[in-house]
Amino acid sequence: MNYKDINILELLPQRPPFVMVDYLTDYSDTQSSCCLTIRPDNIFLENGCLASAGIIEHIAQTCAARLGYYNCYILKTGVRLGFIGEVKDLCILRLPREGELIETTITVVQEIFDVTLVTAEVRVGTEVIVTTRLKIAQGEASEGPSSSLSPEEKSI
Amino acid sequence: MKLQDNLFTIVSQHQEEESFVFQVRLHPEWPIYRAHFPGHPITPGVCIVQMVQELLQVRLHRELSLCQAKNIKYLSIVSPEEIAELTITFSKIEEQPDDSLKVQAQVTNGDLLCTKLSVTFK
Secondary structure, three states: OOHHHOOHHHOOOOOOOOOOOOEEEEEOOOEEEEEEEOOOOOOOEEOOEEOHHHHHHHHHHHHHHHHHHHHHHHOOOOOEEEEEEEEEEEEEOOOOEOOOEEEEEEEEEEEEOOEEEEEEEEEEOOEEEEEEEEEEEEEEEOOOHHHHOOHHHHOO | OOOEOOOEEEEEEEEOOOOEEEEEEEOOOOHHHHOOOOOOOOOOHHHHHHHHHHHHHHHHOOOOOEEEEEEEEEOOOOOOOOOOEEEEEEEEEEEOOOOOEEEEEEEEEOOEEEEEEEEEEO
16 A cells, blocks of 8 residues: 555545645554655744744654544544643754755554553654653544535645 | 644743742634644644744743753643643753753643653753
8 A cells, every 4th residue: 555645634534734744655563754844834844944943843643644544544433633641851953954855764562441552752754853752642532523624725 | 833822822920939820811812723624723732842942932031942852752632722821830940051951841731731741951
């Protein structure tokens, strides 16, 4: 399956302009990856760089896209709301600049009921720029925005 | 995107014995609430971190950027429909030899602890 063909809005509960991943690039039992190009209209762009809040959100949405894929394509249920429970051992070596493509890989460390614990690595090419651990909690299953994409969302 | 005066407004700020305290009012009409999430407005956790950073910039009159986090714990969801004001308490602001700042802060609404942060800015 070519994950890049999936409209990311099918996998995420967030909507533009608060969408911080472009598409899923890889998915396996324990790992998945997403990428994002830092565009001039990104709401977290500051002084030519993606601000730290934007990077953390991008990592959290990389987890959300994984959970969304699992819920929609494997369980065949709807997208669920997700929340950051904890950010731990975050290290930002540098912020990505406008125009750069970042790719983030998350590795699942533990899944207990609705809480997923991951380690994450954000790269520009082969350069690692951010590492962290994240705890994501999923809310109750909703009807899911995926079932109600508006015509303009479908064309993105 | 600056969050001050978009997501929140500073209501007051004062020094206490061992801490510095800000009171802020949230703006439920902030357009990002319609994207996070449609029909379920919730203050994004990452925006709480940025709010803490912006308040510290106001306090110290200098630009800051988050470079490390020992941990940031989110203990309660902040919904602007239920929570109108937040209290941000800085219990530690410690200058390091390399000019970075080690900061401990917590975000509360009355007795409700929403977020605890142990972070480093530079």
